[in-house]
Amino acid sequence: MAMMRRFAICLIAALGGHAAVAASSPRYLAVIHGTVVHPVRPAGDAIEPDATIILDGDRIMSIGAASAVRVPAGARLLDASGKWIIPGLIDGHVHFFQSGNIYTRPDTMDLTAVVPYAQEVARNKARLPATFKVWIASGVTSVVDVGGPFWNFDVRTAAANAAVAPHVAVAGPLISMVGDPKLELDDPPIVRTDSVDEALALVARLLPRKPDYVKVWFIHRPGTDLAAQEAIVAAVGSAAHKAGVPLAVHATELETAKAALRAGADYLVHSVEDEPVDGDFIALMKRNRALYCPTLWVHSGYGYAFAGLWRPTAAEARLADPQILAMMAGIAHLPRDLLPPRLTKLLDEAHAPPSPTMMLRNLKTVHDAGIPVVMGTDAGNIGTLHGPSVFREMALMQEAGLTPLQVLRAATVTGARAARRDATSGRIVPGQTADLVLLSADPTVDINNASQIYRVIRAGHVYDPDELIASIR
Ligand SMILES: [Zn+2]
Known part of the structure; x- marks a missing residue:
């Protein structure tokens, strides 16, 4: 019976269609418990632990200490515990x-x-x-x-x-x-x-x-x-x-x-x-x-590619266009008689x-x-x-x-x-476009940690990077 009821609810949601889902989706998104990094600030003041960021549609509405920022009733929550948040x-x-x-x-x-x-x-x-x-x-x-x-x-x-x-x-x-x-x-x-x-x-x-x-x-x-x-x-x-x-x-x-x-x-x-x-x-x-x-x-990039030495980094293997990665890997297998002599020489020298x-x-x-x-x-x-x-x-x-x-x-x-949009982006302050990145590692100790992408928020929409790449395979 329980299973029947769950099935019925799913069916209703499906029949409700996209418009119904959009109409009922909350206006506010609260990103909670993240460590915010403010690149605009001096080093000693750049890190704001356990912050709450409230997004209102495609804008940042407020940001502050979890204890000081009120989460609007009905807001969707995105738990950023253990994550670092930087501007897009x-x-x-x-x-x-x-x-x-x-x-x-x-x-x-x-x-x-x-x-x-x-x-x-x-x-x-x-x-x-x-x-x-x-x-x-x-x-x-x-x-x-x-x-x-x-x-x-x-x-x-x-x-x-x-x-x-x-x-x-x-x-x-x-x-x-x-x-x-x-x-x-x-x-x-x-x-x-x-x-x-x-x-x-x-x-x-x-x-x-x-x-x-x-x-x-x-x-x-x-x-x-x-x-x-x-x-x-x-x-x-x-x-x-x-x-x-x-x-x-x-x-x-x-x-x-x-x-x-x-x-x-x-x-x-x-x-x-x-x-x-x-x-x-x-x-x-x-x-x-x-x-x-x-x-x-x-x-x-050119140098490694033409020497046959271009290899994807871990970030590229995960986040680049899979079609382009396949083409980059293919350079080693191109028919030699179709290549310019300069390229065959570079490939041989490596x-x-x-x-x-x-x-x-x-x-x-x-x-x-x-x-x-x-x-x-x-x-x-x-x-x-x-x-x-x-x-x-x-x-x-x-x-x-x-x-x-x-x-x-x-x-x-x-x-x-x-980008000629410094009035609306580049900082995590009220009024700016809700463009944020949630990272699984601290980018202020090593910039390579900026590649540890957990979620990306673009104009208030939340994306899972792995789902995005899966959708274009
Ligand atoms: Zn250029």
């Missing part, structure tokens, strides 16, 4: 037009004989809802796509309308000093502009789409005219600024980075890689109030890439000088997988000498500035 992570440097797999950058390694580039692009587009879930599973509730095709604007709309997705800010096509013909299908991610007029014409096509950034791919090759290039960047910057849009720049050499800053860059999405940063660089960064995203892992020593050193200098640092992966590049590559990146930031709390600050509070 923010990746300040991603590209949705790239998948992270070995077919995604034929300009870097041409494997189109194995998988044509058009097929890879179509796969990425179809896979977008899964890619969004991967980001959420990794605790990343906000990302900044700093350059891709015009399709990027559709990605932003898709994220805003998706059932499960991070907040997405986007730049459109990269305004570039050089072309990249192997990536040029009908909607190229990189557009070569040779003059101020050409660059301004592209900016004029971008601005009606309301980009969150205008982005320049500032590739300065020896023998090209740096001053003429700087003039193009300056014209782009002032057109963007006039429209209230900040200027993001890819510039990886000290001289190019300084030229970008003189031209008005607000956001450098890469480290200075070739030599130590100097006083001029720091002064220009401060003048512009520019953000610095060191993007430390990305080159190693050298691990060097540690990014100069970038680590420059990050420490820049950080110690008080420049705001953003965590960003360049996800989508080969070997830098959407989602869990944030843990590779944060580990390198810690290796550079930042404390775990400083790394978390880059990945939340300062990341929110890069």
Whole structure:
């Protein structure tokens, strides 16, 4: 009889359908007994044990000591005993037009004989809802796509309308000093502009789409005219600024980075890689109030992949897109006769890439000088997988000498500035969006513990990362 009754109740619930369930689901969620980490606060004051956080729909309503915060009647409870709670992570440097797999950058390694580039692009587009879930599973509730095709604007709309997705800010096509013909299908991610007029014409096509950034791919090759290039960047910057849009720049050499800053860059999405940063660089960064995203892992991702040495970390094995993991494992089994000789040579040599020593050193200098640092992966590049590559990146930031709390600050509070939503995210305070991550280990003793994801809350919805990944297998 008891079993009969239980069956009847289940049946009624099923017949009631989704609308009935939603109508009866409580408005409030109380996350109780967790240890909250506040990256915005100084180290001595950053940890708040046994806290209660009340979420009202997609907003944080209140937070405080369990003894001081009243849990509203009927609130759903989420027990966070033994867990650490951080603001949702923010990746300040991603590209949705790239998948992270070995077919995604034929300009870097041409494997189109194995998988044509058009097929890879179509796969990425179809896979977008899964890619969004991967980001959420990794605790990343906000990302900044700093350059891709015009399709990027559709990605932003898709994220805003998706059932499960991070907040997405986007730049459109990269305004570039050089072309990249192997990536040029009908909607190229990189557009070569040779003059101020050409660059301004592209900016004029971008601005009606309301980009969150205008982005320049500032590739300065020896023998090209740096001053003429700087003039193009300056014209782009002032057109963007006039429209209230900040200027993001890819510039990886000290001289190019300084030229970008003189031209008005607000956001450098890469480290200075070739030599130590100097006083001029720091002064220009401060003048512009520019953000610095060191993007430390990305080159190693390529290096390990092409050497046949790329292996998933524990976090990647658990949280990355299973399709991409399978493709990464497949590199060892590709038909040799279809591979470029350069790749077969690299696979045979099997050298691990060097540690990014100069970038680590420059990050420490820049950080110690008080420049705001953003965590960003360049996800989508080969070997830098959407989602869990944030843990590779944060580990390198810690290796550079930042404390775990400083790394978390880059990945939340300062990341929110890069995402242009610091008024609504990056901190656990009333009024902000309810983007939180519950961890099973203390991220303030070792940033690698940030990968121990227990639950992710995005705009008030609670997700189990393992269920998210199971749903896209
Ligand atoms: Zn990038």
